[in-house]
Amino acid sequence: MAFDASVFLDALFSTAFLNGALITVSLALLSHAVGIAISIPAALYISGPPSMLRGLTKVVLGVLRGAPTLLQLLFVWNALPQFFPIFREPWFSPFLAAWIALSLNEAAYQTEINRAALGAIDPGQQSAGTALGMTRFQILRFVTLPQAIRVALPPTANEFITLLKITSLASVISLSELMSVTSRAVATTFQFTEYYAAALVYYLVMVYVLIFLQARLERRLVWNTSVSESEPSMVQKALAFARRS
């Protein structure tokens, strides 16, 4: 069977694919945003001295990281309405369910990244800030966090790439993201290659735009020449991406 370029191009510029891609990218962005918002206080919290509540938090985060994302999606979509009647209302859409499930899942992974980044900061930084009479909040705001963000940025960007691909799981709860649009087109026409190629182009464009933005952000955050010299190149990052796919 030959590759029909016109089918490929029609799919590429169809509103269905464009909408699917928009749902994919907005689901990934919104889930990551909520995940990061939860993860920063969570990471600061679990970095403290051990206690009952900290132990419990770690267990919850462990469950969210350990359970398959597919299971979490199905759980939120199917089981939540059984427990809480408010989730039986029509506003509880597949998109919302996917957003909740992926946000929680992402929060758990991102907490791990942030905790490691905070742990990588020399305790001497804290001592120096303290000795200067700074409050704990001032030390966090002006000393620790700016350094931790720099450490956390590359793994965070990788995490987003993974998340972008994981959104395709939401097709099981009938969310019309890019992958389910593709599957539907294939199911009616059986022109696998053309539609899969169109989907691939969308995913790659989204990922490479992200890698480009990440590289720019990292360059802005670099605070000395020696770091920028050891920066992995775009090519290295693309290779790393290919390995994870």
Place this chain on the structure above:
Amino acid sequence: MVQHMSEMIRIENVSKRYADFVALNNVNLTIEAGAKVVICGPSGSGKSTLIRCMNYLAPHDSGTIAIDGVEPKGRRNIEKVRREVGMVFQNFNLFPHLTVLENCILAPVQVRKLPRARAEALARQFLARVHIAEQANKYPSQLSGGQQQRVAIARALCMEPKAMLFDEPTSALDPEMVGEVLDVMVELAGDGITMVCVTHEMAFARKVADSIVFMDKGQIVEVAPPEQFFTAASSARARTFLSQLQY
């Protein structure tokens, strides 16, 4: 208890332990305003612990520590008292994401609430005093160890503290850079600021110290003027320690 206005740091019956290990065992020491005190002693004797207790960086378990007549209670008061006491660390602990100038103005702006322009003028003045004015816009990683330590001294001075604490300020430096840091400290000592310095640089101690505090096993074993300490230490432990320093 009689309050002497000239007492900068008063340490009374201070003890501190790490789990089962006694790091400070009933330490008493009074440091007069303007005094230059050098603390020395074998590794693990509690020198760092003692100097970190002086600005409440390490909490002590018992006893009292008063700074300029005040024994601060509660986090807010402790933070306030810390502004009066600058500290310089063995590993510099400069903020790597900030330039030299930003390192020096961060705390003055955030803690002392100085206007930025005023803080910057102050920073340039102190950077000039440690002979490093021309490096103001560089990042710490672009400087040598000796330069970084001088920036750390300037950063502490920008809080205009009444006392300065130094914990082995030259022991992480290459030998050829020790001199430039000690020179700055000798100049600083001439300005009348209270200075407490943990160091094994005995030539420096002879030159600037009014008294040498010798510690061993979490206790102050001997306090003596430098001449007496180096030529006729009264404790056997201090004499052993000094003889080992020869090598």
